[in-house]
Amino acid sequence: MNFSEILATFVGRTIEIVQTNQFLQGRLTSAANGLVTVEVVSSNYIPTSQVVTVLNENISFVRILPL
Template sequence: MDFSEILATFIGRTVEIIQTNQFLQGQLRSATDGFITVEVVSSNYIPTSQVVTVLNESISFVRILPL
């Protein structure tokens, strides 16, 4: 199993994505080879909810939050 396949088992769950220059929190929408999409909740950095695509290479850490 690779990174994308493991993340795909958590689709629909709330996740925290840490990159070198930003932090994202939202619902994991998809995980395919090379990138994931997350519906990010609004925050100080992102004023409205939106779907963000993140390349796997730029991810430093993923935390799957408990239900």
């Protein structure tokens, strides 16, 4: 099982993704083929909600928030 397959089991959950220069928090919408897609809630960095796709290799840390 690879990283994308493991993350795919958490689709629909709220997650945090830490990258070298960015922090994202939102609902995981998909994870496949080395890409993670998150519906990001608005924050200081992103003023409106939007869908963001991140390459697995650019992810430093992922946290799955409790239900």
